[in-house]
Amino acid sequence: MSAHDWSIQEIARLAGTTSRTLRHYDDIGLLAPSRIAHNGYRHYDQAALVRLQRILLLRELGLGLPQIGEVLSREGAHEASALETHLAYLREEQNRLTRQIASVETTINALKAGESLMAENMLDGFDHTQYKDEVEERWGKKAYADGDRWWRNLSAAEKAEWQQRVTDLSSDWVAAAESGVAPESDEGQALAKRHVDWLTGVPGTPASVPGGDAKAYVLGIGDMYVADTRFGANYATADGGTRGAEFVRDALRIYAEANL
Numbered sequence: 001m002s003a004h005d006w007s008i009q010e011i012a013r014l015a016g017t018t019s020r021t022l023r024h025y026d027d028i029g030l031l032a033p034s035r036i037a038h039n040g041y042r043h044y045d046q047a048a049l050v051r052l053q054r055i056l057l058l059r060e061l062g063l064g065l066p067q068i069g070e071v072l073s074r075e076g077a078h079e080a081s082a083l084e085t086h087l088a089y090l091r092e093e094q095n096r097l098t099r100q101i102a103s104v105e106t107t108i109n110a111l112k113a114g115e116s117l118m119a120e121n122m123l124d125g126f127d128h129t130q131y132k133d134e135v136e137e138r139w140g141k142k143a144y145a146d147g148d149r150w151w152r153n154l155s156a157a158e159k160a161e162w163q164q165r166v167t168d169l170s171s172d173w174v175a176a177a178e179s180g181v182a183p184e185s186d187e188g189q190a191l192a193k194r195h196v197d198w199l200t201g202v203p204g205t206p207a208s209v210p211g212g213d214a215k216a217y218v219l220g221i222g223d224m225y226v227a228d229t230r231f232g233a234n235y236a237t238a239d240g241g242t243r244g245a246e247f248v249r250d251a252l253r254i255y256a257e258a259n260l
Contacts (some may be wrong), residue, residue, distance in 0.1 A: 192255035
């Protein structure tokens with residue numbers, strides 16, 4: 001480890017955060033300074049920087065500070081191993097985003113040139129099969145097969161429309177959460193109805209099968225948004241954490257109890 005350390009002001013500037021935030025991390029036991037100078041200023045050494053990097057990475061995944069503390073405590077001093085796992089995820093995400101960017105650029109260029117659109121090019125990077133094993137484990141092979149067949153039979157325009165519907169719904173959830181709307185309010189329940197209508201429109205899910213336990217499915221989905229950062233990130237508010245996902249969960253729970 002290097003003997004050099006950095007002042008709290010330097011670290012705040014480099015991390016794009018504030019000294020107040022770093023002091024808060026210290027107050028809640030998340031990131032302690034490596035030393036405090038005679039003038040009272042906090043300083044951070046290389047080990048502290050590694051920990052801060054892990055905190056920032058986990059925040060980008062949508063974890064709240066208490067959850068981050070639990071993860072770091074569970075991982076202990078195995079920083080390199082934990083970062084290697086996170087690096088693999090980032091590379092996978094980078095590859096997916098690169099494919100999506102190329103896909104959108106291809107669509108823009110084709111539209112400007114008046115050329116025909118190729119579905120394979122338009123939708124590259126929007127790969128629903130990445131959750132195949134998980135869907136089969138949760139709801140069975142038939143659920144995945146039905147959903148996969150439905151998706152593949154959609155036209156390019158229908159797939160794009162569906163993607164836009166999902167994007168709009170997520171954006172409206174986040175906007176409502178950030179505006180302080182109550183889950184039980186008319187607006188919150190209208191969003192919950194839209195969400196349930198969307199879920200029931202996907203073949204193979206328990207919500208789409210006549211006589212299926214739609215209520216349990218919707219409640220389980222809501223809980224998953226909070227528990228699983230991959231999905232909760234779709235509803236992350238500007239301040240990070242799980243507040244947005246919790247708002248969706250609570251609104252869905254109220255709607256399901258009253259209507260399903």
